Amino acid sequence: MHGIHSDPRGGEGCGGEDDSRERGETMNKEKKKRIGLIGFGQIGASLNExxxxxxxxxxxxxxxxxxxxxxAxxxxxxxxxxxxxxxxxHKPDLIVEAAHPEAVRRxxxxxxKECDFMVLSVSALADAALENSIRSVCHEKGTRLFIPHGAVLGLDGIKDGLSIWEHVTITMRKNPRNLNFDAAPHVRGEGITKETVLYDGPTRGILPLFPKNVNSHATLALASLGLDRTRSILVADPKLEESVIVIDAxxxxxxxxxxxxxxxxGVTGKLTxxxxxxxxxxxxxxxxxIVTC
Structure with a gap:
């Protein structure tokens, strides 16, 4: 269902200094790629910089x-x-969504219908009807939906073993102040005083509850066993001063x-x-x- 586009840069010894200089000059003469941004929050503004x-x-x-x-x-x-x-x-080659799942839906x-689309709010694809609609448009127009690997390290290894994995689990641990509880009214972040498991179940179920925090869960699931067979665990720990993501397959x-x-x-790490x-x-x-990259 997904493909990872590997880095085209090769190893050393691929033609020497003259060839490298020639490749660099050729790249500089190439037409610039134009991207449009939806969202100018932390990710959008940082990407622009x-x-x-x-x-x-x-x-x-x-x-x-x-x-x-x-x-704005x-x-x-x-x-x-x-x-x-x-x-x-504006003739963009690619649009990058860095806003909210609603932007993907809208x-x-x-x-x-016009160009390729890169989405960071992968949690929007928990809606099967939306995913099917996107696939249909892509096939009809010859465009592509890109899903960046984001916070998911080792995604290539997960994909390499896709035919053998029986269990895939992603566990995320964060301080509750770095979680967005707006879509999870059953729990309040300020009421968490000790390590608390907020969710443990199929990935599809967590996506509507914490859409701004669990895009890495959606990316892993879409690249492995799917949203219904991949297991997601979210833990809030007020003692944590960092984000911890563990993947087991x-x-x-x-x-x-x-x-x-x-x-x-906030809710986004610099490495992402x-x-x-x-x-x-x-x-x-x-x-x-649909491409994870």
Missing amino acids: MLSAQPELNIELAFVHETNPER AQIPDGRRLESMERFFL YGALVL SGGGNSIHIERRNPIK ILSVLESLKNIFGSREV
Whole structure:
């Protein structure tokens, strides 16, 4: 169902200094890729800063669509797009959603009728009807939906063993102040005073409850056993000062255990933002309809 577009950069000894210089000159002459951003929060603004600081990537900002007035005021001059209805006039090669699952629901089909779409709010695909609609548009128009690996390290290893895995589990541990409880009214973050398991069950069930926190769960599930067979565990621990993600996969006598720890700001870690940039650099070239990268 997914394909991971591997980094096209090869190892050393692929032609020497002259060839490297020639490849660099060729890249600089290539037409710049144009991306549109939906959302200018922490990820969108950081991505814009990183792209501006690395002109050698040949990726430029076509426009930004942001509905929050305060955030919209920070958009670079001439780049603000009030309505998505005529976004195609800006001739983007790719639209990057960095807003909210509602943006995927609202704009997914609209965007994919014109160009490729990269979504960070992967939790929106818990809606099977939306996923099917997106697949249909992709096949009809020849466009692609990209899912960056984000917080999921080792996704290539998970995919490599797809035929043997019997169990895949992702466990996320965070301080409750770094979790968004807006869609989970049955629990209040300020009431958590000790380590508390907030959810333990199929991945599809957690996505509507913590849509801003568990996109990594959705990415792993879509790339492995699916939303109904992958197990998700979310733990709130007020003693934690970092985000902890553990992935376990087992089957056929084989197993994988991956643990990642990183400091976080708000609900998004810096490593997640950096991984989005890396995915952007490697995104072109794959021919699958829905692509983890």
